[in-house]
Structures are given as C-alpha cells and as structure tokens.
Amino acid sequence: MNNAIVRAVQRFDLNQSHNYVHDDPNELIKIGFPASFLLPLIRVLQSSTGYNYFWRGQIVDEMIGIPHITLVYAIAEHLGISPDIGSNFTGRGFAMQAVVDAIQQILRSSRADGY
Helix, strand or coil: CCCHHHHHHHCCCCCCCCEECCHHCCCCCCCHHHHHHHHHHHHECCCCCCCCEEEEEEEEEEEEEEEHHHHHHHHHCCCCCCCCCCCCCCCCCHHHHHHHEEEEHHHHHHHHHHH
16 A cells, blocks of 8 residues: 555545546645556546536536546555445445545544554
8 A cells, every 4th residue: 555645645635526527636746646646547528418527617628637536436446445335326426425434444544553
C-alpha cells in the first residue's frame, strides 16, 4: 500500500458524488495523490443529448478530468477493498457509499497504525 495515497485520501473529501468530475488533476496532486496514480484515471468526457458536462459554469462539448466515482473506486482497489463491496445495491450512489464506508474503515485503522 502506497503511504502517499493513504495520506492523500485522509485529506480528501470522500463522498458519494458520483456525477462530480475533478476537472483539474493538479488539485488532486496538491492534496498528495501521486501523478502516476492519477494519470490512468483521466478521461475525455463528452456531452450528449442526454447529459451535459459543465466546466466553470458553462456547458462544454467535451472536457478532460477524473470522474469522482472512478477515483473512489481506484482508491478502493489500491487499498485492497473487494470489488464486490456495494454490489448488492442497484443505485450507483448507494453502491459508492458502501465503498466510501469501506475506505473510511481502512483509514481509521491506518491512523491507528501511524500512517
């Protein structure tokens, strides 16, 4: 387990905002996430007739960023959390909250271990 990622997650707002996009990965680097951890998570996101992406209050056709849900699941995978956590829920928000709860449990134990 990468200690830098654990420390970054401890300073990060874990929540179930599954529609949020981190549109500036450098902000995540400032928190402490290693760039090498974030780079594979960056996506090109394209608006469609059914869903629009916003950047600085404006609808955009496309943007680059890291979907919050992608980041949370990558953190969970890095921490060794089973991909089955939250699989019993039908809604993305409920499933994601189960993953967030599992991450927070590991963070509490890592604080006890001195990370």
